Structure formats: C-alpha cells, structure tokens
Amino acid sequence: MSHFTAVIADDHAIVRSGLKAALENETLVDGHIIEVVAEAGNGLDAIGTVKQHRPDLLVLDVSMPMAGGVEVLVETRRWAPDTRIIVFTGISAMGKVSELVEAGVDGLFSKAEDNQGLYQHVPMILQGGRYISPFFTSILDNAPQRSALTDRERQILNLIVAGQSNKEISTHLGISAKTVDRHRTNLMQKLDVHSVAQLIAYSLREGLIDPAAEV
Amino acid sequence: MSHFTAVIADDHAIVRSGLKAALENETLVDGHIIEVVAEAGNGLDAIGTVKQHRPDLLVLDVSMPMAGGVEVLVETRRWAPDTRIIVFTGISAMGKVSELVEAGVDGLFSKAEDNQGLYQHVPMILQGGRYISPFFTSILDNAPQRSALTDRERQILNLIVAGQSNKEISTHLGISAKTVDRHRTNLMQKLDVHSVAQLIAYSLREGLIDPAAEV
DNA sequence: TTTGAAATGGGGGATTCACCTCATTCAGCA
DNA sequence: TGCTGAATGAGGTGAATCCCCCATTTCAAA
Helix, strand or coil: CCEEEEEEECCCHHHHHHHHHHHHCCCCHHHCEEEEEEEECCHHHHHHHHHHHCCCEEEEECCCCCCCHHHHHHHHHHHCCCCEEEEEECHHHHHHHHHHHHCCCCEEEECCCCCHHHHHHHHHHHCCCCEECHHHHHHHHHCCCCCCCCHHHHHHHHHHHCCCCHHHHHHHHCCCHHHHHHHHHHHHHHHCCCCHHHHHHHHHHHCCCCCCCCC | CCEEEEEEECCCHHHHHHHHHHHHCCCCHHHCEEEEEEEECCHHHHHHHHHHHCCCEEEEECCCCCCCHHHHHHHHHHHCCCCEEEEEECHHHHHHHHHHHHCCCCEEEECCCCCHHHHHHHHHHHCCCCEECHHHHHHHHHCCCCCCCCHHHHHHHHHHHCCCCHHHHHHHHCCCHHHHHHHHHHHHHHHCCCCHHHHHHHHHHHCCCCCCCCC
16 A cells, blocks of 8 residues: 555646546555645646656646646656656547657546546556556557648648738748648648648647647 | 535536536535436437436536537526526637527536635525626627627538538538628628638637537 | 618639649658 | 658649629518
8 A cells, every 4th residue: 555646737627626536536446545736727837836746646638728738748757757647638639649659648548538447547557557548549540640740741730720821821931832832732631631621620629739839 | 405406417527527526515505415416428418317307407518529518508498497507618618608698507617717616606506696707707798799690600600610612511501602702701800810710710719619510 | 661780692803722743952761 | 872751942723712892682670
C-alpha cells in the first residue's frame, strides 16, 4: 500500500471535481491511495503547479486555455521526469492522439468512457505501465497518414482556418501566393477533402490545429 | 425538507459523475435532498429517460450526440412541463445561449464555473426561480443581433459548413443557386466575416450550428 | 392598409479557388 | 553519389466565390 500525489488540469471545474472524486475513491485495487494535491484551470497554471509539487501523477486535458495538453506534457517531462502523465480527452481532439503518443503519454482515456477504466489501469500506470484506451487505438491504426502533415502545411492550415486568403498568407509568410496554393492543394489531398469548407470543418472537428496558435 | 428526483444528460461520463456528486452532496442549503434517478449519454436517451422518469430536475449539456440540448429542452417541456431544466455548457456553445433562454431554460451554468453556483442556486430553481450565470448575461446583452439568423439562413449555414457548394445547396433545397448566393452574402454581413473560412470557423467556434443536424 | 422583413431569383463582373503541368533548390539518406 | 521528400514557384484553365444591381411574392406587424 502506497501513497501517491496527483495534480489535475482541466479548464472545466466540474470535470476536475469528477476526476478528483474518481481518483480519490478508496475502491482502487491494491489498496493504493491517491491524494489530489493541486488543480489547474489552464495550461500555464498546470506547468507552474507541476514544477512546484512534482506529483507522482498528472491528469491532463488536451484543450486548455493558455497552453495545450501537449505543451504541458512536454514541459512536465522536462521538469518532473518521474511524473506519470495521463490524458483525458473528448472527441474534439482526435487529431492530437498520435502527437500525444509520440510525446510519450503514459495513459490515454476518453471522457466518454466509464470511470471503470481509471480504477483498473491507473495503479498499473503508477507502477510504470502504459495504457492507451481501445477508444483511441483504432485511430492510431487507421489514420496514420492523415496526421502526417509537415510543419509548413500545418502552419498554412492554421492561417486558412483563421480566414486568410492565399494572397494574405503569402505576404504573411513572405512566399509566393502560388506556393500557398500548392500547399493548399496538398493539404486537401492528404486530408481527402474537396473544399475549404470541408478542410476547415475537418480541422476544427478533429482538433488538427490549435485555435489559439501564434502564427 | 423535500426530496427531489433528477436526471443528468451529458455525453461525457466523467462530467456526469461530477454533476451527480455535486447534486447529491448533502451540503445543499435548506436541507434539500436530490436523488439522481437516471443518466443519459446522448440526446435521444435523454428524451426517453425524461418521458419515463418525469424528474423534478433535468441537468443538460448543450452539445450531445443524436440530439442537441435545445431539442431535448423543447421535448422535455412538451412531455414533462413541470420538470425544471438547467443547462451546463462550455465555451463551445456560446451561440446557443440566447436560443436556450428563449426556449425557457430555468438555469444556465458554465462548466468552467465553480460548483458553488450549483449549491447556491439549484434550490431556488427547484422552487420555481430562474438563474442565468453572470458568465452568460454579458453575451445576451452584447450580441443580440449576431444570432438573429433566420431559419433559412441557419439551414444554409449548416450546409455551407458541411462543405456543400452553392449549386449543391440549391439542388438540395430545390431553390436557385442565386438565392443561396444571396443568403450567403446576408450571412457574412450579419456575422461580420469576409470569407467562407471565417464564416465556418466562427460558426463552429461559437456553436452557432449543430454539427450533427439533419439537413 | 401600409410598411417592412424574409425568401425568392436574374444579370453581370472582379476576384479567388482548385487543380493541372513543369521546374528548381536543398537537406537527409542509403 | 544518386535518390527521395519537402518547399519553392510559374503558367494556365474552368469553376466558384463575393458583391453589386434589380425585381416579385408572402406574411406579419404597425
């Protein structure tokens, strides 16, 4: 029987309280005790809180104000390499799944899933294991090529979603409008869409781009 | 001291458990007791569950699969007129706020808010009161004209976001492509955007349209 | 009854998009 | 050392957008 500390980061207070209750529930197998020592409502707070508390466990949401889940994950790995990191996300960030796995997330759960998953797998994760919910494994298998966007393509996708025309993007990046056009064509081929509308809708729905990104 | 029944509808299990815990917490003022008799993970389930249980209180999320919060609200009003309805929503559905108020929601809370609001205002709502979080009142005051879209405009906005061209929309609705073009122009004027990209991004971000709507 | 908003549709024109082909540069890699 | 992928950019074409102009009909509110 051991005692673990945890930090929860989510921009919704009601989700934080739900996660806290689920984690601190005494019915965890093996008699583990988890204490939530701090909560954070945005990405920057989350990073600061992790640096301060260096918890055993960090529970993260992907989409948060100020800094996204991936950034918090990377920063946490730098400042608290022993902290186990699990991510809780909704369908709004499917495009981030492969990114999270590559960044070395220790656990990946869906918000739609039953809390049962937490009770079963968190102790194993705390002991060094890694768990990806079946909810996401199909995404990792089925669509590896879709998220294979280059940095430049992702950057231009952000500007397209921001509502900028090819000409505006070209002056913004200091390249020819024809090049932007080429990137746009490549993007639509890669993502298998046939109009700006579908491109934008798909990007926002799948969480492929960061709505608050600095471009 | 009275005993109330409640139904919770949200597509995220972790949110449901958080709400359930908050509602059933015994620290409610006036010694009220609330019992959560059922939960629903999508809009259709929510409607069925309400018809079956006719609870005193219905806690709703705006964005759910199968049927949105507004539809559930209207259906509930029809089948269980005495049920008090409170809506819990994130920033993703700001455009629905005025719609919810017009539909006669009894309580409106933000998911980002502290649970304190629940404890303070739910008993009052159960006794016939109505409460809109300050979080949303500014939206109602500042942007009344933006959401003043007509039914036809909203319908066409849905099809635009779905990626259909003017010609596709025209054949779909059995009207001229020129008329669709006119509606599109009106939409962009009303929403103060200058491209499809901005139109779509704005609509999705503000929750102005229903991503799962039947068109 | 008149006024106005909403929906319908046509003509026209400037601009932009979407998608071809073709070509160059440059970095990483077997 | 050649090869591949990424980024760059030109020329051209047909389609679609965006925004003016104009009009009619319907329907509800003043």
